[in-house]
Amino acid sequence: MPVRTYRPHTPRTPRTEDTGLPCLLYLHGGGFTVGSLDGVDEVCRLFSLHAECVVVSVDYRLAPEHPFPAAVDDTRAAHAWLVENAAVLGIDRHRIAVGGDSAGGGLAAVLCLDLRSRGLPQPALQVLAYPAVDDSYERPSWTEFADAPLLGTADAQWFRRQYVGDGDVAPDPLLTPLRATTLAGLAPAHVITAEVDPLRDDAEAYAQRLEQEGVPVLCRRYPGVFHGFFTEVGTFTKATEAVVDAAASLRNVFTGGVLPK
Structure with missing residues (x-):
């Protein structure tokens, strides 16, 4: 499974001892x-x-050639590889966070649930950009933004069929x-949503449930943008803003702190 690794040029975040x-x-x-990775x-x-961290981007297997749970298996394997090889990779295995956008955000959320079910430590943080966390298509944003730019409701349903x-x-x-x-006991979460996005209400419902069940959550909705904006760094000002917010x-x-308000 290919991965791409990014390292900060002059990191100021302190290394922990040894x-x-x-x-x-x-x-x-x-x-x-x-x-893709690109x-x-x-x-x-x-x-x-x-x-100021190492980022490891995962090229997990894709449907329909590799349907559910292939992507989940790859996510689990990538995380286990990081933990097991942390010393060789120059990574602190106690400070590994997980994040993703859309389907990748859903996989990040799934990883936290999977780790909990196996009695393993949670990531330091889960960064979820408009994550795919439900397939009921019942909340109002699925109707309100059924024909939204880039991803509409019919598109999301088509993707889901390829996956399952x-x-x-x-x-x-x-x-x-x-x-x-239950979502109790999962990693703290930084949740990002877009105003014009059929997935918006599902993602915000997930953030609300996390908070109700005792998980520290910061949820931010970015106005005037649609599904997919998060990865359009250099195109949309809100994209850079959202990434920098999540990086904070x-x-x-x-560094041992809590989620900023």
Whole structure:
């Protein structure tokens, strides 16, 4: 499984004793069907610069050739590889965060649930940019923004079919994290949503549930932008703003602090 690694040129974030730099495991979006390392290159560079951390971007397998749970398996494997090889990679295994956009945000949320189910330590932070966390298509934004730019409701449903097929799928929190019985005990979360996005209400409902169940959460909605804006660094001012905001949260937790308000 290919990964791409980014390292800060002159990191100011202190190394911990006998360990390495903090790290962000990043998972690209694309409806579990498209997307690549190149598509999130600018985002990963910006995270490494502003969060002063190593970023490891994962080229997980894509549907329909590799349907669910292939992407989940790859996410789990990438995280385990980072933890097991942290010393060789110059990474502090106690300061590994996870993040992603859209489908990648969903995979980041899934990783936290998966680690909890196996009794393993949580990431330092989960950075979720308009994550795909449900497939009910019931909340108002799915209707309000059914024909939104870049991704509409019909597009999202098509991507979902590529990932899980046309038949009924048994409930599984590794597919729809919002339907997990409980979200208690998961990593703190920095959640990013776009105003004009059919996924907006699902992502904000996920943030609300996390907070209600005792997980520290910072949720920010960016006005005037649509699904996909987060990776358009250099095109939309809000994209850079959102990445820098999330990097501030990463910096805080990496240095022992809490999520900024």
